[in-house]
Every structure is written in C-alpha cells, then in structure tokens.
Amino acid sequence: MKIAIITGASSGLGEQYLRHIVRLYPDVKAVWAIARRQERLQALAEECGEGRVVPFPLDLISYDSYDALKQRLEAERPEVAILINNAGYGTLGNFDEMELLSQARMVDLNNRALTAVTSAVLPYMSKGSFIINVCSIAAFAPNPRMTVYCSSKAYVYSFSKSLRFELKNRGINVLVVCPGPMDTEFLPVAGIGKGSSHTFDTLPRCNPVTVAERSLKRAAAGKGKYTPRFFYKLYHLLSNLLPHALVMHMSKT
Ligand SMILES: NC(=O)c1ccc[n+]([C@@H]2O[C@H](COP(=O)([O-])OP(=O)(O)OC[C@H]3O[C@@H](n4cnc5c(N)ncnc54)[C@H](OP(=O)(O)O)[C@@H]3O)[C@@H](O)[C@H]2O)c1
DSSP states (O other), X not given: OEEXXXXXXXXXXXXXXXXXXXXXXXXXXXXXXXXXXXXXXXXXXXXHOBTTXXXXXXXXXXXXXXXHHHHHHHHHOOEEEEXXXXXXOOOOSOGGGSOHHHHHHHHIIIIIIHHHHHHHHGGGOOTTOEEEEEOOGGGSSOOTTSHHHHHHHHHHHHHHHHHHHHHGGGTOEEEEEOOOOBSSTHHHHHXXXXXXXXXXXXXXXXXXXXXHHHHHHHHHTTOOXXXXXXXXXXXXXXXXXXXXXXXXXXXXX
C-alpha cells in the first residue's frame, strides 16, 4: 500500500502538507501523521477521512519514537511514496542567555530526528518516491540571536543536497524547501511576537498553503530546492556573493 509520512503534521506547514496530499494524491492510501498532540491529529483524521489520515503520536525527541516507527514499518511494510521531514522549532535570543535544554532539544528534533526518520523510512522507498526536508532561509547565512536554529537548518540544507546526490541512482528525489517567516505556531513557540525582533516585524511572510503546494509539485517533478518568494531568492544570492560578516548585519534576528 502506498503511503506518505509527515512529521510535525499537527499544525502549520505540516498540516498544509497533509491537506494537499489527501487532496492531490489519490493513489496515496494513507498519510501517517506524526506529532505529539494526538487530539490535533485525531481531529485532522476525522476531517480528512478516517483511514486516509493515520494519527501517529510520537515525541521525536525521544529515541523510543524511532523504534516505534521502525516497528510499525516492519509490521506493515508499506510503500512510502512521500516522506516529509517537517517537525522543527527555533528560539529567539542570544545563545549565552538561552537554556541549554531548549537548545539541545532543538538539535535533537531539527537534526537527529530528521536523520533517524529518514534512515528508518528509506528502506521502504523506491523509484519515483520523494523526500521533502523542511529547511529555512536561516540556512543561507548565520542569524545572530537564532544561532542554534540557523546552524541546525544549515545541517538540513547540506544533508538534503548530499542525500539527493546519493539517491539519484535509486530514482528517489530529495527536495529541500527554504521558506522565510510564516505566520504559524512557530513564531510564538520561538518567543517571537510583535516588537521582539525588527527583522521578523519587517520581513515579508510566506504562505504555508502555497509553500506546501508548490514544494510538493517541484519535488514530484524532480527538483532539488525550493525557496518561496523573489525576495528570499535574492537574499540567497546575496548570501552566496557577500561575506557573511556583512550579511549578518541584515540577517541578525
Ligand atoms: N514559521 C516559520 O516562520 C518558519 C520559517 C522557516 C522554516 N520553518 C520550519 O517549518 C517547519 C514547520 O514549522 P511551522 O512553521 O509549521 O511551525 P509549527 O506550526 O509550530 O509546527 C511545528 C510542528 O512540529 C511538531 N513538533 C514539535 N516538536 C515535536 C516533537 N518533539 N516531536 C514531534 N513533533 C514535534 C509540532 O507538533 P506537536 O506540538 O503536536 O508535537 C508541529 O506539528 C519547521 O521545521 C520550521 O523550522 C518555519
């Protein structure tokens, strides 16, 4: 049976991926929706059709979650057509003022979980399937006041490009998507509100509905990268051309 797996499916961009896959991929018979908030996943399953959306409550910071995922894959042996590594969070503030646990857990979720989930799922993927790794414009250059977050997204960026190269001969595509700020729960979770960051107050917003729809289309078409909005494509170009010591004056959050 063809399935899709989405991490962080209970809100924001992940929820939009879920809705688009249910609508646009009738051959995907089930979407395994992973996140911690079971009630949110259950509500989405009821709305999108029981059976089509399969709530899979996991805390991806815990090592046990990888075993649970592996065991379910082994038991059901599905054909995974789409894997979306989307779960992630950030925090705003100087590194030396942040709690160690929140910073270490960010690396655990944004990097360790993404790596572990990919490793667990890959044996069930074959030619024509694809992976979308949700990254950020934060990967393009360091962002002071979001030091661990931008570093974790630089990992996601590099991991995705290298994995894409490795998986080409298996016919599996990997797309890395790099959105700018989106009005999702990400911002309050990060401690970003009006007035807390001039950069976040002024940057143009990306729409999670469009980001999900366009990145799915591009991944299916074999593309490797998607950065929404001209503004952020230009920022990427500048961050490649200019010294980062200079770019950091713009990218400081
Ligand atoms: N919003 C932005 O400005 C922005 C910009 C660029 C990139 N991004 C990236 O986009 C991705 C999605 O974020 P979003 O904007 O959609 O924010 P969001 O609404 O806060 O979504 C984050 C998702 O991750 C899940 N999650 C958090 N901790 C988890 C854990 N320990 N185990 C399993 N799932 C966990 C959350 O569900 P539960 O709480 O139910 O577990 C939620 O479904 C992230 O990777 C983020 O870095 C966001």
